Amino acid sequence: MSLEGAIAAHRFGLGARPGEIDRASGNPKSWLLTQINGAAPQPKPPAGETFANAGRLVAEEDEYKIQKFMNKGNKKKGEKRDPSVPKLGDGNIRKRTYMDEMSARFALGFTTDRPFAERLVRFWSNHFTVSASRKKVLLFAGDFEREAIRPNIGGSFEDMLFAVVMHPAMQIYLDNWHSIGPNSPSGNKRSKGLNENLGRELMELYTLGVNGGYTQADVIAMAKLLTGWGVYDGHVNGFGFYQERHEPGSIVLRGKTYPPGWDGSVAAIRDLARDPATARHIARKFATHFIADEPSKESVAKLEKVFKDTNGNLHALSEAVVNDPAGWAPEQRKMRTPVEFVTAAMRLTGWPHGGNEDRQQKHLRRLIAAVRIMGEVPFSAPSPKGWPDTADAWNGSDGILDRIEWAKDFGSELPESTNAAAIAEMGLGPLLRPATKAVMAKAANHGEAIALLIASPEFQRR
Amino acid sequence: MTDLTTRRSILKTMTAASALVLWDAPLRFAFAGIPTDRRLVVVILRGALDGLAAVPPYGDPDYASVRGKLALDVSGGAGLHDLDGFWGLNPALTNMKAMYDAKEVLLFHNICSPYRDRSHFEGQSCLETGGATAHAFNDGWLNRALLPLNLASGTGAVAIEQSPPLLLTGKARATSWMPAVAPEPDDAFLKKVRALYAGDPTLSAALDGGLSMQAEAMAASDDPFEKSGKNKAAGGNLTPLFKGAGKLLAAPNGPRVAVLDASGWDTHIGEGAGDGALARRLQVLDQGIDALKTALGPIWKKTAVVMATEFGRTVRPNGAGGTDHGTGTAAYLLGGAVDGGHVRAEWVGLKPSVLKDGRDQPARTDLRALFKGVLAEHMGVSQAALQSSVFPDSGSIPPLKGLIRA
Numbered sequence: 001m002s003l004e005g006a007i008a009a010h011r012f013g014l015g016a017r018p019g020e021i022d023r024a025s026g027n028p029k030s031w032l033l034t035q036i037n038g039a040a041p042q043p044k045p046p047a048g049e050t051f052a053n054a055g056r057l058v059a060e061e062d063e064y065k066i067q068k069f070m071n072k073g074n075k076k077k078g079e080k081r082d083p084s085v086p087k088l089g090d091g092n093i094r095k096r097t098y099m100d101e102m103s104a105r106f107a108l109g110f111t112t113d114r115p116f117a118e119r120l121v122r123f124w125s126n127h128f129t130v131s132a133s134r135k136k137v138l139l140f141a142g143d144f145e146r147e148a149i150r151p152n153i154g155g156s157f158e159d160m161l162f163a164v165v166m167h168p169a170m171q172i173y174l175d176n177w178h179s180i181g182p183n184s185p186s187g188n189k190r191s192k193g194l195n196e197n198l199g200r201e202l203m204e205l206y207t208l209g210v211n212g213g214y215t216q217a218d219v220i221a222m223a224k225l226l227t228g229w230g231v232y233d234g235h236v237n238g239f240g241f242y243q244e245r246h247e248p249g250s251i252v253l254r255g256k257t258y259p260p261g262w263d264g265s266v267a268a269i270r271d272l273a274r275d276p277a278t279a280r281h282i283a284r285k286f287a288t289h290f291i292a293d294e295p296s297k298e299s300v301a302k303l304e305k306v307f308k309d310t311n312g313n314l315h316a317l318s319e320a321v322v323n324d325p326a327g328w329a330p331e332q333r334k335m336r337t338p339v340e341f342v343t344a345a346m347r348l349t350g351w352p353h354g355g356n357e358d359r360q361q362k363h364l365r366r367l368i369a370a371v372r373i374m375g376e377v378p379f380s381a382p383s384p385k386g387w388p389d390t391a392d393a394w395n396g397s398d399g400i401l402d403r404i405e406w407a408k409d410f411g412s413e414l415p416e417s418t419n420a421a422a423i424a425e426m427g428l429g430p431l432l433r434p435a436t437k438a439v440m441a442k443a444a445n446h447g448e449a450i451a452l453l454i455a456s457p458e459f460q461r462r
Numbered sequence: 463m464t465d466l467t468t469r470r471s472i473l474k475t476m477t478a479a480s481a482l483v484l485w486d487a488p489l490r491f492a493f494a495g496i497p498t499d500r501r502l503v504v505v506i507l508r509g510a511l512d513g514l515a516a517v518p519p520y521g522d523p524d525y526a527s528v529r530g531k532l533a534l535d536v537s538g539g540a541g542l543h544d545l546d547g548f549w550g551l552n553p554a555l556t557n558m559k560a561m562y563d564a565k566e567v568l569l570f571h572n573i574c575s576p577y578r579d580r581s582h583f584e585g586q587s588c589l590e591t592g593g594a595t596a597h598a599f600n601d602g603w604l605n606r607a608l609l610p611l612n613l614a615s616g617t618g619a620v621a622i623e624q625s626p627p628l629l630l631t632g633k634a635r636a637t638s639w640m641p642a643v644a645p646e647p648d649d650a651f652l653k654k655v656r657a658l659y660a661g662d663p664t665l666s667a668a669l670d671g672g673l674s675m676q677a678e679a680m681a682a683s684d685d686p687f688e689k690s691g692k693n694k695a696a697g698g699n700l701t702p703l704f705k706g707a708g709k710l711l712a713a714p715n716g717p718r719v720a721v722l723d724a725s726g727w728d729t730h731i732g733e734g735a736g737d738g739a740l741a742r743r744l745q746v747l748d749q750g751i752d753a754l755k756t757a758l759g760p761i762w763k764k765t766a767v768v769m770a771t772e773f774g775r776t777v778r779p780n781g782a783g784g785t786d787h788g789t790g791t792a793a794y795l796l797g798g799a800v801d802g803g804h805v806r807a808e809w810v811g812l813k814p815s816v817l818k819d820g821r822d823q824p825a826r827t828d829l830r831a832l833f834k835g836v837l838a839e840h841m842g843v844s845q846a847a848l849q850s851s852v853f854p855d856s857g858s859i860p861p862l863k864g865l866i867r868a
Contacts, residue, residue, distance in 0.1 A: 175730050175731050175782060175784075178731060178781065178782040179781065179782070180781050187781075193780050193781030193782075194780065194781060195730060195731070195780055195781060195782050195784075195786070196730075196780075196786045196787070197730045197786070200580070200581075200787075204581055204583075210581055210583065210584060210596075216579070216580060216819065219580070374624075375624045382508070382725055383508075383509075383582060383583075383725075383728075385582075385583055391664070392625060392631065393625055394624075394625065395625060395664050395665065395668050396621070396623065396624045396625025396626060396638040396668060397625075397637050397638045397639060397668045397669070397670075397671035397672030397675065398623065398624040398625070398638045398639055398640045398672055398675075399624035399625055399638075399668075400665060400668040400669055400672060401668075401669070401672040401673070401676070402624070404652070404655055404669070408651055435657075435658070435660070435661070436658060439654055439657050439658050442654065443654065444650075448651065448654075451651070452654055452655065452658060455655050455658060456658050457658070457659065457662045457665055460665065
């Protein structure tokens with residue numbers, strides 16, 4: 001077991017599963033890079049079920065709303081709820097779909113032998129945040145990652161960007177499906193208007209970055225370019241373009257005139273993807289995610305150059321971060337987020353720890369509840385900026401206490417036969433500090449020793 | 463009750479072992495001087511609150527027409543609370559109306575940080591750092607104010623969050639706390655974790671800060687085994703957080719400054735009027751404020767609560783029954799120490815010619831004038847400290863006066 005093998009598994013992966021550091025130690029870089037050939041693996045739906053496609057989900061969302069309406073009855077007219085219509089409780093389709101998708105995603109993270117690919121999936125899902133803080137997004141969040149993110153982690157940034165902007169989750173989350181060109185036929189008829197939300201965040205968060213060179217007029221222009229982009233249940237991808245809502249005429253964005261209609265909008269988004277400001281913005285976020293909260297200028301510059309030179313090839317970008325010596329420094333400079341922390345703990349202890357399918361499903365739901373308490377709910381970030389990627393967001397007193405409390409609980413549930421010392425050596429390798437070994441040796445039992453290992457500084461960080 | 467005593471005793475041992483100044487009275491008097499007995503609460507209303515919905519100028523001749531479907535009125539089932547025939551309060555703010563009548567609420571309008579673009583994140587950076595531009599400072603103005611207040615030892619100020627937000631981040635030490643839901647691990651285990659964190663300043667400071675807040679909250683609580691829900695998502699219930707803040711602040715040796723984060727104001731769509739989505743969120747805030755007041759008990763008389771948002775919204779509704787990012791908005795100062803009962807605004811009407819870029823509510827008062835005024839009058843921060851260290855690039859902006867009862 002080499003230090004580089006341990007770094008590969010923890011800093012670039014999701015935390016080592018038993019035996020993983022050994023496998024990574026031979027040639028850590030090639031161990032990582034072979035994981036990202038092709039699309040990322042897909043999570044498995046619960047036995048006997050399939051995940052619906054986005055078009056089907058748009059139809060189900062409509063169905064859900066109709067059902068909800070019927071359940072409510074027409075209160076204003078004093079009508080009562082129709083008792084023959086079943087009540088929508090916690091078992092409603094939005095929540096059920098979300099929980100099934102998240103459980104499958106968690107389980108994949110706990111077991112995958114391509115953890116670097118999974119890390120990239122999570123990085124990009126968080127970069128292009130869609131959040132169930134808007135309840136309608138619940139139904140679409142899982143599909144968003146499966147269809148817009150996973151196929152594209154080794155492809156081009158541009159392809160991922162288009163898949164993201166066209167996905168119903170994004171259309172709904174940032175209100176674009178309701179945005180109507182003020183001079184379009186629909187706009188004239190219904191005196192409805194433009195919504196700037198997606199136009200703004202597309203530039204501020206997803207491409208150029210906040211100082212990437214655009215004005216309020218550009219935000220409005222981008223919003224106009226995006227009018228008519230919406231959701232449609234007739235396509236498998238759930239996307240539809242509605243000409244009658246699209247702002248007519250050519251539109252000037254950042255000094256460049258785009259032709260009217262669909263083609264102009266596509267050209268504008270493509271230009272954003274290829275803008276030098278986008279390369280800089282993505283390079284900084286990527287280096288911050290894998291290397292350090294404050295990555296060096298050199299690290300960022302290298303990634304920026306690769307992004308520019310390859311027109312945003314994401315495989316090349318991932319390869320560049322693996323090849324940066326700064327990423328292999330022994331010091332652990334990144335704090336794990338709650339989801340990363342729980343995922344690493346499950347990998348360390350060899351999920352699923354025995355137990356039948358039913359028990360596993362229940363445990364997965366408890367783990368989703370646990371990360372909620374620790375402050376990170378998957379696909380529910382408080383804003384389109386996504387979950388924070390720096391330590392100061394996660395190392396507050398309350399967050400640390402929550403992690404310690406959870407570690408204690410989790411350790412106490414492990415079987416008596418657990419061999420804590422062996423798990424520590426195998427799971428952390430050369431990253432394990434003598435001080436942690438010494439404290440673990442004083443633990444009351446193996447469960448408590450594992451809890452201490454999980455709470456240790458070298459396990460909180462990567 | 464044994465939990466409580468053991469937790470407090472381990473706290474003492476840890477204090478000695480780490481030489482941290484926690485709330486051991488003799489130590490505090492020896493090293494830090496006597497901190498103020500005033501309490502300051504800052505509530506960050508993240509997401510850009512629509513001031514025209516929160517504090518509607520319903521007497522303005524253009525209000526009803528520019529607001530369209532979003533206009534609030536005195537009449538109807540969800541009519542606004544009239545304040546003086548011109549200003550109103552959102553119908554959802556029932557508890558705040560009672561406080562206003564008791565002259566404990568000051569309202570501000572056409573107010574904004576100096577930020578003039580429309581990014582949430584830059585706007586919040588200005589709001590929290592107190593800089594004239596986004597990212598001018600790396601620390602929060604409230605953190606910079608802790609040093610002149612002798613509250614910089616780590617437990618003088620608390621964020622009711624998992625980690626202190628930018629507002630409370632900086633050189634001075636502050637802590638964070640949230641009501642617990644899980645049963646706590648036993649003290650023997652925590653002792654071992656503490657050993658694990660020796661030599662790791664970040665994690666050991668986080669652990670110590672969390673435990674001391676936990677102990678104080680338990681000591682302050684009438685029911686130490688009370689379990690309250692956590693608010694983590696935007697739509698959450700704020701009452702447990704406000705109540706927890708009140709309990710901590712009410713403790714004689716507890717923190718003097720608390721920060722809460724209340725989000726959910728980014729009403730791009732379906733904002734609604736008197737009983738709409740924004741009103742429902744305001745009701746949650748109103749209930750939180752009421753819970754804070756109750757938990758503070760007699761200490762309410764010594765308390766001022768500032769509530770501010772990063773910027774306002776467009777005056778007219780957008781196509782989706784919501785409003786987009788704007789500039790000027792409303793802010794609140796309330797509490798038993800506040801000399802309230804009126805609205806302060808340089809009001810210029812709502813005609814298109816006065817709107818910023820023809821669309822946003824204008825900004826005529828700098829929020830920093832309010833923050834400076836509260837720090838000066840309520841907390842006793844000197845002019846010199848305000849100018850030199852707390853708001854160093856705000857030179858020409860005088861603090862607002864007459865905010866606090868004499």
